[in-house]
Amino acid sequence: MQIHITTHDKVPIYLQVVNQIKYLVAARRLVAGEELPPIRVLAEKLVVNPNTIARAYRELELAGIVEKRRTAGTFVTHQGSPLARRERMKILTERIDQLLAEALQMDVDLDDVIKLVHQRSTVMNTSRLKELSDV
Amino acid sequence: MQIHITTHDKVPIYLQVVNQIKYLVAARRLVAGEELPPIRVLAEKLVVNPNTIARAYRELELAGIVEKRRTAGTFVTHQGSPLARRERMKILTERIDQLLAEALQMDVDLDDVIKLVHQRSTVMNTSRLKELSDV
DNA sequence: AGCATTGTATTACTGCATTAATACAAGCTT
DNA sequence: AAGCTTGTATTAATGCAGTAATACAATGCT
Numbered sequence: 197m198q199i200h201i202t203t204h205d206k207v208p209i210y211l212q213v214v215n216q217i218k219y220l221v222a223a224r225r226l227v228a229g230e231e232l233p234p235i236r237v238l239a240e241k242l243v244v245n246p247n248t249i250a251r252a253y254r255e256l257e258l259a260g261i262v263e264k265r266r267t268a269g270t271f272v273t274h275q276g277s278p279l280a281r282r283e284r285m286k287i288l289t290e291r292i293d294q295l296l297a298e299a300l301q302m303d304v305d306l307d308d309v310i311k312l313v314h315q316r317s318t319v320m321n322t323s324r325l326k327e328l329s330d331v
Numbered sequence: 332m333q334i335h336i337t338t339h340d341k342v343p344i345y346l347q348v349v350n351q352i353k354y355l356v357a358a359r360r361l362v363a364g365e366e367l368p369p370i371r372v373l374a375e376k377l378v379v380n381p382n383t384i385a386r387a388y389r390e391l392e393l394a395g396i397v398e399k400r401r402t403a404g405t406f407v408t409h410q411g412s413p414l415a416r417r418e419r420m421k422i423l424t425e426r427i428d429q430l431l432a433e434a435l436q437m438d439v440d441l442d443d444v445i446k447l448v449h450q451r452s453t454v455m456n457t458s459r460l461k462e463l464s465d466v
Numbered sequence: 467a468g469c470a471t472t473g474t475a476t477t478a479c480t481g482c483a484t485t486a487a488t489a490c491a492a493g494c495t496t
Numbered sequence: 497a498a499g500c501t502t503g504t505a506t507t508a509a510t511g512c513a514g515t516a517a518t519a520c521a522a523t524g525c526t
Binding site for chain 2: 483484485487491492493494
Binding site for chain 2: 303
């Protein structure tokens with residue numbers, strides 16, 4: 197499992213780990229049932245305190261991405277995404293409202309924002325497809 | 332100038348002030364050349380340390396929203412938005428990429444995100460128009 | 467039973483953001 | 497010039513997030 201962390205940006209280590217694992221799961225590079233490295237192992241690999249990884253795993257469990265079996269290890273859950281779709285849409289709605297509010301503050305037309313969203317989503321989609329075909 | 336702050340959420344006071352003033356300017360409730368309340372006055376009104384307001388005003392100045400004249404006071408600048416359009420679009424692009432990445436992580440189709448953006452932007456537009464006609 | 471391996475809990479150090487207390491500086495008005 | 501009002505600067509208190517040191521607990525394996 198390839199995870200890279202950097203101390204050069206201000207994103208906390210545990211969050212970098214959380215995000216990267218989330219992404220690996222979303223990209224199907226980690227599949228349901230697969231075991232994550234033990235806390236200590238990953239901690240050693242990243243040269244980081246085990247507690248930091250423990251925290252990342254705890255967050256991932258809370259988010260329903262992984263599940264811990266007491267002394268057996270930590271595994272990717274079978275449910276793709278635990279939150280009900282309604283919940284996820286609610287979260288996204290909040291983000292979007294925030295984005296639109298910011299655009300207004302910057303005196304950018306909402307139409308322009310929409311155009312930009314289209315643009316970026318196609319970019320993201322193509323790069324994502326490419327990446328999946330790499331696997 | 333109506334500004335309300337709350338200590339119940341975790342947004343720092345100075346940021347609440349910054350955001351609300353930004354919004355007032357964007358909504359044309361504060362127009363170019365208009366004077367903001369003196370630091371001490373607003374501080375007293377909000378029952379807050381003057382330094383906190385000073386910080387808010389400093390950020391607003393940095394953002395180009397207001398301009399300070401040494402002993403005269405603080406005024407809304409004439410340039411609607413100081414950042415070049417290119418800069419503003421760059422910022423928005425970052426926000427959008429972040430949003431799309433999050434959607435992917437939550438296993439929500441980008442098409443659905445786009446739909447949601449359309450939906451929220453029309454909602455926001457209509458409510459904004461209503462508000463402007465209230466003035 | 468005993469040991470190895472897994473995650474857990476407790477506690478503390480550190481840095482940083484926020485807010486505040488308080489004194490300073492500059493310019494307008496009289 | 498005096499004094500008021502404006503923003504500025506310095507310093508400190510506080511709380512909190514992130515990380516780490518270290519000891520604990522549970523379970524499977526031999």
